[in-house]
Amino acid sequence: MGSSSNILRFGPISIASPAPLYEQVVAAVKREVAAGRLGPGDALPSLRVLSADLLVSLITIKRAYEELERDGVIYSRQGLGAFVTEAGAGRIRGELLVRAGEALRIAVESGRQAGLSDRNLAGMLRTELAAH
Amino acid sequence: MGSSSNILRFGPISIASPAPLYEQVVAAVKREVAAGRLGPGDALPSLRVLSADLLVSLITIKRAYEELERDGVIYSRQGLGAFVTEAGAGRIRGELLVRAGEALRIAVESGRQAGLSDRNLAGMLRTELAAH
Amino acid sequence: MGSSSNILRFGPISIASPAPLYEQVVAAVKREVAAGRLGPGDALPSLRVLSADLLVSLITIKRAYEELERDGVIYSRQGLGAFVTEAGAGRIRGELLVRAGEALRIAVESGRQAGLSDRNLAGMLRTELAAH
Amino acid sequence: MGSSSNILRFGPISIASPAPLYEQVVAAVKREVAAGRLGPGDALPSLRVLSADLLVSLITIKRAYEELERDGVIYSRQGLGAFVTEAGAGRIRGELLVRAGEALRIAVESGRQAGLSDRNLAGMLRTELAAH
DNA sequence: GTGGTCTAGACCACC
DNA sequence: GTGGTCTAGACCACA
Numbered sequence: 001m002g003s004s005s006n007i008l009r010f011g012p013i014s015i016a017s018p019a020p021l022y023e024q025v026v027a028a029v030k031r032e033v034a035a036g037r038l039g040p041g042d043a044l045p046s047l048r049v050l051s052a053d054l055l056v057s058l059i060t061i062k063r064a065y066e067e068l069e070r071d072g073v074i075y076s077r078q079g080l081g082a083f084v085t086e087a088g089a090g091r092i093r094g095e096l097l098v099r100a101g102e103a104l105r106i107a108v109e110s111g112r113q114a115g116l117s118d119r120n121l122a123g124m125l126r127t128e129l130a131a132h
Numbered sequence: 133m134g135s136s137s138n139i140l141r142f143g144p145i146s147i148a149s150p151a152p153l154y155e156q157v158v159a160a161v162k163r164e165v166a167a168g169r170l171g172p173g174d175a176l177p178s179l180r181v182l183s184a185d186l187l188v189s190l191i192t193i194k195r196a197y198e199e200l201e202r203d204g205v206i207y208s209r210q211g212l213g214a215f216v217t218e219a220g221a222g223r224i225r226g227e228l229l230v231r232a233g234e235a236l237r238i239a240v241e242s243g244r245q246a247g248l249s250d251r252n253l254a255g256m257l258r259t260e261l262a263a264h
Numbered sequence: 265m266g267s268s269s270n271i272l273r274f275g276p277i278s279i280a281s282p283a284p285l286y287e288q289v290v291a292a293v294k295r296e297v298a299a300g301r302l303g304p305g306d307a308l309p310s311l312r313v314l315s316a317d318l319l320v321s322l323i324t325i326k327r328a329y330e331e332l333e334r335d336g337v338i339y340s341r342q343g344l345g346a347f348v349t350e351a352g353a354g355r356i357r358g359e360l361l362v363r364a365g366e367a368l369r370i371a372v373e374s375g376r377q378a379g380l381s382d383r384n385l386a387g388m389l390r391t392e393l394a395a396h
Numbered sequence: 397m398g399s400s401s402n403i404l405r406f407g408p409i410s411i412a413s414p415a416p417l418y419e420q421v422v423a424a425v426k427r428e429v430a431a432g433r434l435g436p437g438d439a440l441p442s443l444r445v446l447s448a449d450l451l452v453s454l455i456t457i458k459r460a461y462e463e464l465e466r467d468g469v470i471y472s473r474q475g476l477g478a479f480v481t482e483a484g485a486g487r488i489r490g491e492l493l494v495r496a497g498e499a500l501r502i503a504v505e506s507g508r509q510a511g512l513s514d515r516n517l518a519g520m521l522r523t524e525l526a527a528h
Numbered sequence: 529g530t531g532g533t534c535t536a537g538a539c540c541a542c543c
Numbered sequence: 544g545t546g547g548t549c550t551a552g553a554c555c556a557c558a
Contacts, residue, residue, distance in 0.1 A: 020533060034245050046545065057535050062546080070334065077411055079542035079545045085412075096246035100253070103239035104260045107232045113166050114228035118261045121232070125257050128236045129250045147341055148349075152557060189558060284548060298509050310530065321550050326531080342531045343557035360510035364517070367503035368524045371496045377430050378492035382525045385496070389521050392500045393514045416542060456543070530558075536551085543545075 013054050021056055025064035026071075033073060033084055034092045044074060044082040071095075145186045153188055157196035158203075165205060165216055166224045176206060176214040203227075277318050285320055289328035290335075297337060297348055298356045308338060308346040335359075409450045417452055421460035422467075429469060429480055430488045440470060440478040 013024050032038040044050070047065065051058040065082055068074045073088040085091075111121045145156050164170040176182070179197065183190040197214055200206045205220040243253045277288050296302040308314070311329065315322040329346055332338045337352040349355075375385045409420050428434040440446070443461065447454040461478055464470045469484040507517045 015534095022533085031245075048545085059536080060534065063534095065546085075412060076546060077414075077542085078416070078547065080411055081545060083412070093246045096242045097248075100239045100243035100246060100248065101256060101260075103235045103242060104253075104257055105264075107235035107239060108257075108260045108264055110228045110235060111232035112264075114225045114232060116229075116232065121236075121261065122254070122257065124233060125236055125240075125254060128233075128240045129253065132237075132240055132244075147344055148339060148347070152342070154557085192558065195558090279549095286548085295509075312530085323551080324549060327549095329531090340531060341557085343529080345530060357510045360506045361512075364503045364507035364510060364512065365520060365524075367499045367506065368517075368521055369528075371499035371503060372521075372524045372528060374492045374499060375496035376528075377427075378489045378496060380493075380496065385500075385525065386518070386521065388497060389500055389504075389518060392497075392504045393517065396501075396504055396508075418543085453543070459543090531556090533553100533555075535553075538548100538550075540548075541546090 013056060021060050022064040022067065025050075025054070025056070025061060026067050029064070029068055030073060030092050030095075033088050034096065036089070038084050040084050040086045040088065042084045044084070046081055145188060153192045154196040154199065157182075157186070157188070157193060158199050161196070161200055162205060162224050162227075165220050166228065168221070170216050172216050172218045172220065174216045176216070178213055277320060285324050286328040286331065289314075289318070289320070289325060290331050293328070293332055294337060294356050294359075297352050298360065300353070302348050302352075304348050304350045304352065306348045308348070310345055409452060417456045418460040418463065421446075421450070421452070421457060422463050425460070425464055426469060426488050426491075429484050430492065432485070434480050436480055436482045436484065438480045440480070442477055 013021060013028065015021065017024060019027075029038070029044065038044070044065070045053065047058050047061050050056075051061045054061070065074065065076060069076055069082075072085055072091050074082050074084055076082040107124075108121060111124070116124075145153065145160065147153065149156060151159075161170070161176065170176070176197070177185065179190055179193050182188075183193045186193070197206065197208065201208055201214075204217060204223050206214045207217055208214045239256075240253060243256070248256075277285060277292065279285065281288060283291075293302070293308065302308070308329070309317065311322055311325050314320075315325045318325070329338065329340060333340055333346075336349060336355050338346050338348055340346040371388075372385060375388070380388075409417065409424065411417065413420060415423075425434070425440065434440070440461070441449065443454055443457050446452075447457045450457070461470065461472065465472055465478075468481060468487050470478045471481055472478045503520075504517060507520070512520075
């Protein structure tokens with residue numbers, strides 16, 4: 001009990017999901033950082049602890065942490081652990097903005113190919129905004 | 133040569149693309165149908181002709197046609213070839229609508245996580261609509 | 265041996281080196297690309313073949329290829345293999361320029377802390393240029 | 397407090413740095429000696445004082461002092477403390493010269509692989525000398 | 529055949 | 544205790 005991670009509330013890491021497990025872990029950590037529940041300098045759960053918590057292999061967790069480190073969201077230090085970088089939240093926010101822009105581009109492209117007018121698309125966006 | 137496909141103008145089928153080759157072929161055919169360049173009853177190029185045209189293995193083309201048939205976009209007749217179904221264009225339009233809706237959902241989700249307001253997102257959509 | 269890689273002449277991959285094996289493989293491939301012995305579109309040896317050639321675990325080779333892909337030097341396609349990107353050589357050249365500039369900065373900093381004059385440092389560079 | 401170290405102005409000792417903590421301490425002491433702020437016979441802060449000042453474990457400081465002693469930069473006397481050796485500054489200067497030479501070697505190697513001429517490299521060195 | 533993912537378990541360096 | 548590297552070997556998707 002005392003050794004379980006009380007910081008991260010990882011969403012459902014599911015082997016049934018089409019996304020690789022390590023990407024699900026990456027996404028979960030980024031969600032925590034984006035939401036501010038993990039701030040600069042905060043320690044992530046150790047590889048072994050998170051591995052035990054999520055019932056996922058240590059190596060899979062390590063792979064996720066490596067990707068987060070490459071993305072500049074965390075840094076790892078031998079013997080110490082892994083920590084959120086200063087720029088982490090900003091980088092994730094940038095990724096999200098790119099993702100949102102790309103999604104809008106796809107929505108417009110697909111919608112127009114399907115014969116939707118600009119008004120149709122704007123209406124769909126309003127519906128989506130109201131729904132969530 | 134009269135044996136080359138003069139109907140389909142396949143976009144670039146490239147091994148450098150992250151998408152599997154057969155999915156690229158599927159997408160290319162659907163694009164032709166959605167755009168009306170292939171109508172109900174029209175014949176698709178034969179497996180061998182398309183294989184030669186695209187410099188892609190016959191097995192890959194066969195797999196693409198199988199997926200198109202599963203999707204109800206084409207039907208195959210032993211010895212005659214493959215033809216666009218009556219419902220083909222409608223099904224593809226439905227797929228495109230689903231795709232547009234899903235993209236809008238992602239845009240809203242990502243944008244909000246990045247701190248965007250509804251106005252910000254609506255503005256980005258307007259920009260996108262104006263640009264294309 | 266038809267199954268051995270006749271393209272890459274990997275330098276000495278040594279377990280005695282302080283550098284991780286996968287980094288040695290990364291460096292070896294980059295050397296081939298920088299020297300033009302591997303050009304855009306050229307296929308790298310398959311993971312299994314290179315693993316057998318270098319007597320290094322398949323997984324270690326895979327890790328090296330993953331890093332090369334992240335660096336934009338190669339791209340991998342399931343079922344096809346790994347290939348050099350168009351921009352590969354340019355990226356590596358950029359890395360090398362950065363490395364050279366950084367090394368000069370360190371040389372100046374260390375040399376000055378050791379009491380060397382600018383003339384001393386320029387002389388050492390001339391010696392180095394003449395020696396290699 | 398009179399018990400804090402007023403001799404060493406250690407640069408930023410940070411767990412965010414990729415270098416191990418004890419190496420950062422070693423480097424900081426060597427910097428003080430190379431700059432002449434710590435001369436032969438001068439006493440270093442006690443293990444406990446430096447540990448408290450840098451907010452670093454006593455074991456880490458001890459390990460750093462052991463390395464400095466192995467390098468012949470300081471010597472320790474039971475119950476008295478640690479002191480800079482006569483030869484300390486000279487040894488560090490030697491290390492710096494080796495470092496400068498090695499950096500020049502790397503600069504030449506990398507620059508040539510990137511296609512730079514000798515003139516290019518000499519020009520880059522001049523720029524670096526002028527900038528700092 | 530190819531690469532992509534996941535796992536189990538070794539050994540090492542650092543703190 | 545921590546993360547870093549290397550290995551062996553499974554199973555899957557794609558061509």
